[in-house]
Amino acid sequence: SQQGEEDPQALSIQEGENATxxxxxxxxxxxxxxxxxxxxxxxxxxxxxxxxxREKHSGRxxxxxxxxxxxxxxxxxxxxxxDTASYFCATDGDNYGQNFVFGPGTRLSVLP
Amino acid sequence: NAGVTQTPKFRVLKTGQxxxxxxxxxxxxxxxxxxxxxxxMGLRLIHYSVGEGTTAKGEVPDGYNVSxxxxxxxxxxxxxxxxxxTSVYFCASxxxxTWNEQFFGPGTRLTVL
Numbered sequence: 463s464q465q466g467e468e469d470p471q472a473l474s475i476q477e478g479e480n481a482t483x484x485x486x487x488x489x490x491x492x493x494x495x496x497x498x499x500x501x502x503x504x505x506x507x508x509x510x511x512x513x514x515x516r517e518k519h520s521g522r523x524x525x526x527x528x529x530x531x532x533x534x535x536x537x538x539x540x541x542x543x544x545d546t547a548s549y550f551c552a553t554d555g556d557n558y559g560q561n562f563v564f565g566p567g568t569r570l571s572v573l574p
Numbered sequence: 575n576a577g578v579t580q581t582p583k584f585r586v587l588k589t590g591q592x593x594x595x596x597x598x599x600x601x602x603x604x605x606x607x608x609x610x611x612x613x614x615m616g617l618r619l620i621h622y623s624v625g626e627g628t629t630a631k632g633e634v635p636d637g638y639n640v641s642x643x644x645x646x647x648x649x650x651x652x653x654x655x656x657x658x659x660t661s662v663y664f665c666a667s668x669x670x671x672t673w674n675e676q677f678f679g680p681g682t683r684l685t686v687l
Binding site for chain 2: 505506
């Protein structure tokens with residue numbers, strides 16, 4: 463069973479707007495990571511947030527983590543057409559940190 | 575520095591045929607992973623390895639075998655391919671546990687007829 467579930471499944475916005483994606487998970491975690499996948503390519507790591515952190519920034523990306531609600535959000539500000547991709551959250555499995563569990567992803571389309 | 579590479583990029587098999595997918599990394603990573611990605615399903619872990627000579631089952635291991643004879647290589651084998659194994663396969667590697675990011679290969683698109 464999947465640990466993380468992204469919401470929404472698909473999101474379409476105009477260039478310049480902000481995009482927010484959410485990830486919910488079921489069991490306690492040590493950290494949560496977000497990845498991006500451009501069409502037909504492998505995943506690329508975006509950001510890691512530890513369980514004792516509430517917010518983290520990287521360029522136009524802002525990630526929040528609420529461990530009491532078992533949820534995280536990824537905000538992309540001032541979106542660009544190049545941000546069009548699928549975004550996945552990945553959480554620790556219950557296997558002593560040996561592997562991740564990925565959610566089904568959010569497909570983001572940024573229209574010019 | 576090529577990162578993670580996968581061979582082949584595309585393959586079409588007939589039901590019952592066998593094949594091996596090769597993953598290679600040049601980052602001296604200890605951990606390596608094989609995933610499959612199906613539409614709407616995200617990535618599901620098939621097998622993984624936490625070091626040379628070790629392998630472990632992931633979420634969907636049935637119908638697949640793996641070997642990690644050299645630290646830089648992780649092989650995924652299909653002994654008798656089935657249409658249900660039609661998917662895109664991704665290899666990934668990381669320096670260590672889930673405190674580290676994973677680096678992904680470009681994927682192998684496999685079709686089983």
